[in-house]
Amino acid sequence: MTSTGTCNASYYDTGSRTANGESFDPNGLTAAHKELPFxxxxxxxxxxxxxxxxxxxxxxxxxxxxxxxxxxxxxxxxIASVSAGVINARYEVLK
Incomplete structure (x- = not known):
């Protein structure tokens, strides 16, 4: 993933643990990505x-x-209504 770009983004609200071992918080300001470091x-x-x-x-x-x-x-x-499901988004890697 480059440092900026556009892509489709969705949401999820189920699960008990994240890939880094944290408890999943569906109300948190967190996200999943295939390659970016935790x-x-x-x-x-x-x-x-x-x-x-x-x-x-x-x-x-x-x-x-x-x-x-x-x-x-x-x-x-x-940033969107849950009913949207998927949005077209711009992303910027900050750190």
Whole structure:
């Protein structure tokens, strides 16, 4: 993953543990990515409305073709309605 770009992002709200061993918090400002190191901070902006949220990578995924980020529900609802399910997003790796 490059430091900035656009992709489809979705959300998830089930699970008990994340890939880094933390308890999963569906209301947290966290996300899953296939390759970024754990604890990397990423700004995710919903291209449809300009709202953004900063998340911390603590899990692996998404495992659906065409998506690059899976946000915890708490992060997703800050920038989109849950009913949207999937959004077109801009991402920026902050650290």
């Amino acid at each position: 604890n990397t901070r990423v700004r995710v902006t919903n291209l449809a409305n300009g709202k953004s949220v900063v998340v911390r990578i603590n899990d692996r995924g998404p495992f659906v073709s065409g998506r690059c980020l899976d946000l915890a529900r708490g992060a997703f609802v800050t």
